[in-house]
Each structure stands twice: as structure tokens, then as C-alpha cells.
Amino acid sequence: MDNKRRDFIKNSAIAGAGLLVMPSVVFAGESSFIEDAIVKEDLFLLDMVHHNPGETKTESKFTDPAFLKSYGYGAKVFFLFEAAQFGIDWNTLDRAVFPTDSDGEKWIAEKKAILNREYNKTKQVGLSVYCMLDMLVFPTALVEKHKTEMCNSAGKIDITKPFTQQAVKSLLEQMFDTYPQLDGLVIRTGETYLQDAPHHTGGSPVVNGLADHVVLLNILREVVCVQRNKKLFYRTWDISRFHPLPKHYLEVTNQVSAHDNLYFSIKHTIVDFWRMGVDSNRPAWGSFDSFWIDEASKYGVPFNPCLGIGKHKQIVEVQCQREYEGKASHPNYIAKGVIDRFKELENLPSPQCLNEFKKSGLFAGVWTWSRGGGWGGPYTKYELWPELNAYVMAQWAKHPAKTEKDIFKGFCKMKGVPETQVDDFHKLCLLSADGVFKGNYSAMGNVFINWTRDDKAFGLHFLESSFKHIVEQNKVDAYLAEKEEAASIWNEIRLLSGKILFANAEETTFLKASCEYGFLKYSFFAAAWNVLLRYYEQNYRGKTDYEQLRSYIKDYDDKWNKWKIFTEINAYSPTLYSLEADFFGNKVGLKDTVDKIRVLVE
Template identity: 35%
Template sequence: MKKIVYILCLLMTSTLWSQSRYNILLNMVHHNPGEPQFLSRYTDPNFISGLGYMGQVPKIEVQCGLTYDKWKTDIIPQRSEERFWIERHAASVRMYLKRVKDAGLEALPFTDMLVVPKSVMEKYGDEMKNEKGQISILRPMTQEILRAQIDELFWRFPNLDGLVIRHGETYLHDAPFHKGESPARSVEEHVLFLNILREEICVKRNKKLYYRTWDFENLHVRPDMYISVMNSVQVHPNLYISIKHVNYDFNRGYPFNKTIGIGEHNQIVEVSINQAGCYGKNAHPYYIGKGVIEGWNDLDEKKGIRDLYDTSIVKGFWLWTWGDGWYGPYFDNEFWVNLNEYVIRTYINSPQRKEEEIFYDYAMNVLHLDRTSAEYLRRLCLLSEDAVFLGQDTKLLKRNVWWIRDQFLTGINLNEVVEKGMENLILEEKRNNLKRWYEMESLAKKIRLPNLEDKEFVEVSTIYGRIKYELAFQIWRIQILLAQYDVRGIKIDSMEAKDAIHDYEQLWNSWEDLKKTYPCCPTLYEDWRAVNVAPPFQESLSRLKSLMTKD
């Protein structure tokens, strides 16, 4: 009986995709580099298959399971720790890919090409590098090794349906016996790299190639560079160009990506449920469904994924349901993840439907809320759009969006605010924004969720978010005092400084109490340590206290 039900589900999913405007929908959990992997339903191939996804993009370092014996025997020494690690990893990859295929999904792992074993780099590294000491695809040996990689990948892992190729960032945190770096930077390198990939994957093996454009503001956001590269690569039905929906990283305050919809190659669009890891990572309410679909209200040109309906080269989407960063916060209830994922996925499957209709469908038919509670949840979610954004950014001028990322609260340089005489305007914007959080907290308590664990998490996570952004307000206050001292030489207002420091410390104590009281409370942020972002906020706090003593 179970087998019959499973076959019917597959047939229904197949029918759905055959009728949909978009015929590709992929899912990925982007595990934090170097950290234990997330425990999430979205890593389970059977779960995401049941949601209607047609492929999974597992982050399993598939490129690290190669011995290169098919190319040259025993480059990696026998009886070595390096070889044992690689062969053990290859076994794990094979097991995982089988699970993906058994769930009826296409297996399309997230792959860093030209990440090779240290033994390979020691023997051939000099022949792979240019005069700057960078690995270059323009070198014949690099091309030979790339072809050897592809050959062994599809031989060793026959369950592969294709590869998702990353080039803009290459990290080795989960590859202790490997070395490598970005395989392409210039137009010439991209053209050669992409043409080799196309020939080996699409033409020779009839497999799928998803080539990500993501890099640091070059191929990803420059239409001129994009067209220069793509005009030199022949279109193929198995070749797709994968592009983040924002003309930057997954951040607010930036326009829709200008390379989407241009050229002749098939494209898919990437959407992160965690939006660059800058807005809480769904540890607290931050609703992105309306903004991603219709366009954010803070942009001059309001454009979202709904505007792609008539763009024929856009064939589908790729959702990141977890990750998109380096660290936490961490939590054990996926309530906000599920809500954002459902709305965006359902819209992609049924783009004729309105975002609001999909939202209420989820609230009433999945969460089983009555109409009144569904309206409370709707109001809370719409408030969260600006409650989060304006808590850490501003509509009044362009700011560094990275000062709150992952689990870190850092110091924000507000010299420009002082130079433009905007201190009061900024602080008033932040003060008014906190009213949204107070209303959201009140709404959370009114939502009558049948699932009591969800009910508690909604209430606790909203309080958590409110405290986080009250802390952020104190950071704005303190950083403005420091900016006034630096820009104008104004003596620190000791009363204002003492008040801000007191409020900050009291709020932090309240945050700690919340975590101690409720096991479901997400992990707290860190203000004493910061990784891959600006210096931690405690440095600003210490400087302020020192200046108060000095003055």
C-alpha cells in the first residue's frame, strides 16, 4: 500500500511540474563552513521530495572524494592518511547520493572545481599557476586536471545528474587534505572554464550543468561582463546559469539583479530564505515572501520574482532553506523557515496566485489557524519586514549592511551620519521602529496556534527579536556619540552615554533571562567576538567608557 501511495505522489508531482510555468525547483541546505552540519528536515531528500522539489543541491564536498587514479596512478600515496580520508569521504558521498536518487530527486551537488588533494597540488601546482601565483584555467595542466576531475566525478558517483559549479568563493574548512581557489576571475577565464565544463558535462555525458555567477561584484552584477562571457559559450539545453535574485548578495536595499533575463542561455534564480544571514536567519520573525515576490517597498524600482513570468529564459528557481553564512544563531523550531519557504515555493509552483492568498492558505490550512489568528499572524509578518530592516539599516542613506551578520553584533561606523547632521533623524527612525516590535510582541501572544510548541516559539522568538533590536537601538546611540567625538571633536555627553550603556546592559540581562527561561529560545548573539565582519561591539563600548573617564 505504501508503495502505491508513493507512486501516486510521484505521478502527482510529475503532473504538477509538467503544468507549471517553471520546470526547475531545487533546494539546498548550505551548511556553515567548518561547523557541524545542520539538523533540519530540509536535509532529508524524502522530505523535500514530498514538498515538490525536483532536485537537491547537497553541500557534501563531492569534489573531495576523488583519488585521481583514473588519471595517474597513486598520485595520492597508498597507506597515507590523505588517501584514507578521501576514500572514506567518497563512500559517504555515494551513500548520500543514493538517498537522493531513492527519493526521486535529481542529485546536483554544490561543487568547487579545482579543489584538489594536497598531493596533486604539490606535484602539479607550479604548472597550474600563473605569474601571480594563482591557479589559472588558462594553464594547460589546470585544464587537464579539470577534465580528470569531471571524468572521475561521474565515474565514481554514477548517481550524479549533474553539478552546480561555484567559482566566486572557495572555502576549504571541510577539506583538511585539499587545496584550491577560485577557478575563474576574468572574462577570458570564465569563457574557457565554462566551455570545458559544457563540453565534458553537457555534451559528452548528457548531464546538467548549473553555473553560478556569484562572485564579488563582477560576473554576478555586471551585464556587460555577463554578455561578454555568455556570448562566447554556445547554448545547450543542459546548461543553466544560476543567479542570485539581488544585484548584490541576498541583502535588502539593493535592486533586482540586472543580469537576470539577458542573453540567450537558460537561467535559474537563487533565493535564500536566510537572506545573506544578516537578518536573524529565521531565529525571529522576518517575513520575506511579499518582498521577494513583489519587490521590497524601500526600493525605487520595485521588482520581484513575479516580474519574471514572461522572461522565457528563466526556467526555475533554487531555494536555500538553511545556512547562508558562517555561524548562528541556532534554534530547534523551523516555524519561520517553514512559513517563508512555503510562500515562495508555492508561488513558484503557482505564479498566477497572489502572495496574500498563499499566505492565508498556509496560515489556515497548514497551521490550522482561525481567521482572526491568521490576520494577527499576517499583521505581525508585514510589520517584521521593516521592523528588522530599519532596526539595523536605514532608508535615509546607504549603510554597511554587514554590521549585524550571523550571531555577531559589531560596531557600526556612523561618521557619515554626523557629517550630514542626521543624528536626530536616524535616532527618531530607530525609536519609531521599536513600536513595530512592541506591536509584534502583542500580536504574537494573540495567535492561537493549535501546536503548543509552535505557539511558545512564536511568542519567545518575537520577544527575542524585540530585545535584539532594542539592543541595536542602543548601539546606534552609542556609535553616534563616538562619531560626534571623532568628526566634530564634541565632548562625550556623559549623561547620554551612561543612559545608553545602562539600557544596553539591562537589555542584555533580559536577553540572558529569556534564554535561561525558555529552552526553545534561539542562541544569543555575541558582542565580544566577531568573525568575518567588523570588530565586536564591546570594543566600541570599551572605547566609550574610556573617553568618558578621559573627559
Template identity: 35%
Template sequence: MVQSNPGEPAAESRFDDPRLLADYGYDGQVVNEFRPPHTAVTFDSVDPRIFPPGSDGRAWVEATARHIDERISRAHAAGLAAYYFTDIIMLPKRLVELHGDRLLDGSGRIDLARPFAQEVHRLMLREVFARFPGLDGLVVRTGETYLQNVPYHTGNNPILHGADSHLTLLGILRDEVCERAGKRVFYRTWSTGDDKLTADPDYYRGVTDRVPVHDNLLFSIKHTSRDFWRTVPFNPTIGVGRHRQIVEVQCQREYEGKGACPDYVLDGVINGFEEFRGAPGPTGLAHVAANPIVSGVWTWSRGGGWRGPYIGNELWCDLNTWVAARWTRDTGRTEADVFAEYAARAGLRGAAVGRFRRLALLSAAGTLRGHYSTVYPLSRLTWTRDQFLGGSDKDLTADFGRIHAAGLVEKVLEEKARAAHAWAQITRLADTIPLRDREDRAYLRVSTRYGRCLYDVIHHGWQVMLRGFVGDTTGAYDTRAMARHLYAYDAAWARWHDLARDPGCATLYQPLGFGAKNADGLYDADPNHGMKPSVDRYRALLGA
């Protein structure tokens, strides 16, 4: 899957080409442009007044349908199954205007507990597969409904009544898609309306065991027990229950640079991440590969999150995507063997393969210690995400308080220094790795320097902010250390802005927190909080 940012132009990606996916070993393509197939049908079977012939809405629906036809044809021409990412609930605004009294609950939400809402969804799915007979199935998301790309539709989370809502929707999908249409449903357990389905094995079984098994019905489960973060355990629902499952892996992680710098995750995804190795139970895909209900993997080869950083080269996404596909095709191989095959494919031989491997593994270690922590388990893993850097004035306040109370300030700051050191090593390694492709070779070097700048900013920014926080708490500021790191923080930003002049460099982070949605439904920076306001507060205190 390539997931473009909601409300923004579609990302340009090699992974949109189904011929490349087939070459890598994939057998299906998930299209996710936030215009699912049920926004490309007329709903004439429900009420012909919804999109009457000649209306602007009808024209938009028909144009969207032609685009979907083209995407399905391209996938099939490459020998791939064509699936569409589908938000439910998403219905025409006009339908809700005409029949809201039979659709909406007392809070104005479309409610699948209402019989007419169920009938509408059954008719909708029948129209979808009548209009798109070549469509091979749907990937169904609940909990989040993105409306930025569908001007004639509205919707909401269908999970209004816990497990009962899941069972109602699963019954409709099983009947109409798996049975009547003979197509596949991948039902995602990531649901912000019911977090227990995501990673609670007992709750998962309590829901799924009440649904009759069908060969065309699979449950799609993130390999992590929460979002795609480090320090979050392997999902304990993988391998549980009676239904077949497919595991989701993100190759361009929005909490870890989005491909602007190296971020090799497949060693951890397959073998278990460093912070969980030795833990009881499965910690990676290799530990569940023999379970017969674990039926495959689908990668978010590009996408996730919002906004930037925006990249022009997909080297690091490609490495994750290729290793995921090739290992899944033959789980008897080790991840290291598959990685070495990728390196050879990229033109590396001999010691250069080992250096590339060292760089990739260091990127995982440096990310863990830079963004996350092995010393203190951060509760606010979203303190930085997409292109935004949070600060001690909001995102990190609670964690900084706990770090100080536990007496871990020096250990945490030492860890951030080790992360910065790892990224300095990565940069030196990059200069010794002769990738065959000239553009990839150039990006290898600029992206590693990008990572070094990012984690230098984090290292020195945390030194200023956390030491300043301690001073705020105790009244005693380590002004000498704070001033030294403030100077280094400014220097790191200056190097980063110099690097941005390189045409191959990804767009830079903003030293502001993740803010609120704007009028276009896109998230902006928080102008009042983040790393810059936090650091600048202590800058003023130091008189610098």
C-alpha cells in the same frame, strides 16, 4: 539546499530530508557539505600516485564517496534530482606536489589557463560521473574555495583572467558535464573573483553570449545584485541573455538573525522589497516570472555565512522555504494567497491568519529599519552579520561620519526607535497566534522576544555610539540622552540573557565585530572592536 557552516558539524535540519522537500513541491536537492564529488574520486586517470591503495587519503576519499552514494540514493528514492554544490578549483594536495610545474602560475596559484590544468579538470569530471552515475548535476561556485572540510585537497579561485577564465571553465563544464555525461550544470554568477558577472547585464551578456546554449547549462543568479541584503536592488541580470537561469533565494539570512527571530523575506523577494517598490524595472520575481529563460528558483533553505546564532527550531526558515516553493510552482497565485495557505496549514483560522501575516510583514519592516536604513543608505551592510555586532570604532565609523555631515543624526536615531517599536508590536502579536504545533507555538513567542531584545540593543547602542561620535566630532556631547540610552542598552542585554535561559532560545549575539579566521579556518569575534568596546568607551566618558 542546506549549507552547513564551513568547518563545523553538519546542521541538523528538516530540509535535509528529501521526502519533505518533495512534499513542499521541490524537484531537486542540492547537497552542500563542502565535500564535493570531485574530492571523492581517486584521480587515478591523472596519476595513480595521488591516492594509492592503502593510503589514508584513499581511505578518506572512499568513505566520502560512500556518503555521497547514500545522499544520491535518498534523493532519488523521494523522486528528486540530486545535485552537489561544487567549489572549483579544488584539487588533491598530492597532485599539486607532483605536477605543480604544469599547474601553477608565478604566484603559486592553480591556473586554468595552463593546458595541463584544463586536462586535469576534464579527467576529474569524467571520473566524477563514472564513479557517481546517478548524480544529476553540479552547482558550480567560483571565487570562494572552502577547504575546512577537505584535509587532502587544496585550491583557489579559478577566475584569474576575468572573462577568459569564466569562458575556459564554462567550456570544460559544458563539454564534460552537459554533453559527455548528459548532466546539468548550474553555473553561479556570484563570483568574488569577478564581481561584474554578478550584476552587470552588459558584462554578463559579454560572457554568456559567447557560450553555446545547452539545455543542461543554466546560470544561477542571486535575486539581489550583491549579497543577500536589503537596500540592494533586484539583480538586473535576471531575464537577460540567451541561457536559461535559476534564481537563488536565501531563507535563513545571516545578516538578519539566521532564523533566531522572525524574518519573512518572500513578500519582498516576490513582489519587491518596500524600499524599491515603485522603482523602474523589475523589483521582484513576480515581474520576471513570464520571461521564458527564468526557469526556476532554488532556495538556501538553511545556511549562509559563518558561526551563529544557532537555532533549534526552523519555523521562520520553513515559512520562507514553503512559500518560495509553492509560489514558484504556480506564479499565477499571489504571494499573499500562498502565505495564507501556509498559515492554514499551521492551524490558523480567521483573524489569526491576519495577525500572523501582520507579524511577518512587520518583521521585514523592523529588520529594514533596525539593521539597515530607509533614511541613509548604509555603505557597511556587514556592520552586523552572523552572531557579531559591529560598532562605531570600526564598522560604522565611515557611515556615522556621513550621517553627521548630512545632518541626519536625529532622523536615523528616530528610525532605530521605530524599529524597536515594530519589534514590540511583533512580540504582542505573537502571544495571540495559536499555531497548532506546540514547539512552533513556543518558538514563535521566544523568537519574537529574541528579535525585540536584538533590536532594542541596536536602538540603544546606536543612540550611545552615534551621539558619542557626534560629541567626538564637535566637542559637545548630549550626555543626558547618552546616559539614558546606556541604561536602556544594559537593561536590554540583561533581558536577552534572561531569555537565553529558555531552552528554545537561539544562541545570542556577541557585542563584538566580525573578526579574522583562526587556525581552524573559522571566523572569530574581533576582541578589540565592536558594539561593546564602542559603548564602553562612552560609558567611561560618562563615568557610568
């Protein structure tokens, strides 16, 4: 995939205590699984609200440390722009970075006051304080002044340069000296967000190859883990290599000595928080040199194969408000699949879920993103669906011997759902995972995995290669039937929603509204696929049925109007999707494609 396409998909509006376990010796490339392990209930349990960069912060009960404490969390992870790196003045390295009375100095002082207040509030309720920060990010003035000492010939900050390493060490020392509340750091290197950092610049430290991770990791390990005796969670997240593929994970981590304070943080999915039917005839993971959108679309999305290998302890990242799957605008109960396997993973070798990975001597905890991720909408002020996922994940991490269903019943009791309605509500939630999977993705695989994300839906620009395969395999009817099946599942969900009552009347009303929203959304998606795929098939075969396409377009328009009107008249409805999108000057939204077809057939 070229960089422009990758960037578009990304940017379009796209603490606890302790160690787990029984120690075990793990050799490079081998899994560390103990079939009869007794899992101790002292896993790390962290949470973070992922605010949309450049937008107003998300309003959420999950930003309240007292609420997190009540759910059993042991730590709060502060998001990127709440990180300590933006509240230090750099005077110990270079007093000229933020001159007295400059805009930068004032900005830093304001940020420092905010961070101290929020960190203190978190410590006061007994939670550990971690902040996630992008590396390498430094004050713009520092980089400009020392450009030849910090940057390579392409102008990118280079971790192999001595002054850059000195700056990293200074950054770490300043953060811990300025904010003694910090219990450790979460490091991200795979992407760099600067939207809310007007006086800073930076980029990924990996400019010379994966060996750059090793250089950075060894600096971080020495300063954070050894000298400061703080926790370090190093995220493996990147685009296509370190995060998804065992050979690259081991290439990096085998060059870093294990330490009691060092953990690697890995998403439970091989790529981003996506799903897709897994091809049973896929090549072995070792044969890939990279694995990203195209590979996931073709071969599927299993549990991350890097979990359970190597010599370092690992925590697992779980997104509770999935950005590619509706963002809490409708039910999407992913907790069951994360704990006990998603249906598309049933025939794959272990581990494919947390109940299997917990047997590993490397498993050290769970990090939930209770809210956020991605960009833009859809927006809703109600937190029912991400709260459900976060509750089940948190309670499982606290008590990993408990079943998902027992934990789910605890959520129902807390919400005042009558015992006679619990099974119906559980069925509704399980159906939502199937409805999202078949509506967004495919059990048959081979669908461009990002054809919809956030509050966007795209057209043939991204779906064309998938449609070519579908037509050549004579599976058009099967794929369209799957989208209709998704709509039928959502119809069942909305009918079930009428049987469920919460103690809070507003939550009951939102439950029904969000299920109706989901039904309208996936009914529209099915209608849109009828237009797009039938048009592509007919064009591919050189025989256009204008009457049929006009009929599909009419259904598409009707379904869109119903969805749109619902969001306008229902006060509890999440915001509507947008069908228009721009990709470097090209119109690539769903509406853009359908309007072109409309002109051809009318």
C-alpha cells in the same frame, strides 16, 4: 575595499524538470520580457541546506529527501563537502595521488560510501541529484606534484594551463563515472571553502581576469552538457563584478554558446542577501566597474540587474534563513518581498521581483537555501521561520500564478492556524520584514551594510564612514528615530504573537519566544545606535554631553542585560549575539567601542 576588510566580513563569527516557457530572441544587453507570457508550471525547484563549514552539520528536516518531495521540490543540491569531487580516487589520471592504505585513500573511501548512500536515498524518492562544488579544487598531492603545470608564478591554479584543463575534464569524468546518480552539477567560483576537505586545495579559477570564466565554462559545457547530457548550473556569485553588473555578466556569457542543459544561477539581490534603501540619484549601473559592500551601503540593494538579460536561461537563488538578518532566530518573512518587491524597490523599473521576472523567456526556476549560509550563530533547533519562507517560495515556483497571500494561507492550514488568526499572523510576518529592514539597514540608505551579521554586532570601526555622512547631512535624529521605529515594530510583533496558535504546541511556544527575542534584539540595537551615533556626532562637533552619553550607556546596558537574561532562562530562545570581534588584531566589536566611550564619560 581592501582584501583584509573583505575577508573579515566574510569570515567573522561573518530538479525538477524542465524549461520554462516561451522561447524568445534576446540580443546582448537587452532584457527578455514577454508582457503577456503564459508561465508554464514546470520550473526547476531546487533546495540546499548550507552547512556551516568546519562545524557540525545542521540538523534539519530539509536534509530529508522525502520531506523535500512533500513540499514539491524536484531536486536536492548537496552542499560543498557532500560533493562528488571528494569521493573520487583520481586513479584514472594519476594513481599516486591517493596511495594504497594512505590516510587520503581511506578518507576518500569513507566519503564515497556516504555519498552513495545519500545520493541513492535522494533518487529513491524521485528527486534529481545535484551537488555544488567549488572550482578549482583538486587533491593537494596532485597540485604539488604538477605545480609547474597547474599554477602561475604566484602559486595560484591557472585554468589557462593545459594540464589544469586536463585535470578539470578528468574530475568531471570521474564524478559522473563514479556516481551515475548525478543529474548535474552546480558550480561555484566566487569563494573557496576547504574547512572540511583535509586532502584538497584550491582557489578561484579567475586569476587572469573574467576571461578565465569563459575558458572554464566552455570546458564544463562540452563535458557536462554535450558529452554527458547532464544539467549545469553555473553560479555567477563573486565579489563585485560578474554577479552584480550587466556589462561584466554579458562580457562572460556572450562568449559561451547557449545549450538546453546550461543555466546561470544568480542571487535575486545585486550583491549578497542584503537590503538597503536605494538612492534614486545613483549612477547608472553601466558606470560601475565593481559593486560590493561600499557601493551597496551607499546606493542600495535592488533586484539583480543581470536577471533577464543575455541569451542563457537563469535560475534564481533565495536564502530562506538570512545570515545577515538573524538566521531564523526571529521572524523575517522575505518571501513576500522576493515575489512581489520589497518596499524599498517600489519606485524602481521592472523587474524588481520574481512576479516581474517570471515574464522573461530566460526564467527557468528557483533555488532555495532552506537553511544556512554565513558562519556561526545564532543557533536554534526550531525551523519555523525558514520553513515558512521555503514553503512560500517553493509553492510559488510550482504555481507562479498563485498570489503570495493564497500560498501563505496554505502554510497556515498545514500548521493548523485557525482561519480567524491567519490575518494576524500574516500581518506579523509582513511587519517582521519592515522591522528587520529598519533595524538592520535604513530606508534612507548610507549605512554600512555589514555592521551586523551572523551573531555579531560591530562598532565604529565599520560604521564611522556612514556616521560621518549622517552627521554632515544633519540626519542624526532621523536615523535614530528609524531604529526606535524598528523597536516599536517589534513590540507590535511580540504582542501579535500572543494571538497565534499552531497545532503543534512547541511551535506556538517558539513563535512567542522568537518574537520576544526579536523585540529584545532590536530594542538593544536602537540603544546601541544612540550611544554610537550620539557619541560620534558630539565628537565630530567638538562638544561632548557627558550626562547624555552616560544615560544612553545605562539604557544600552539595561537592554543588553534583558536580552542576555532572556536567552539564559527561556528554553526556546535562540542563542545570544556576541559583541566582541577581532579584525587583524584590532578590537572592532560593538562592546569594544562602547567600552572606550564608557571610559571617556565615567
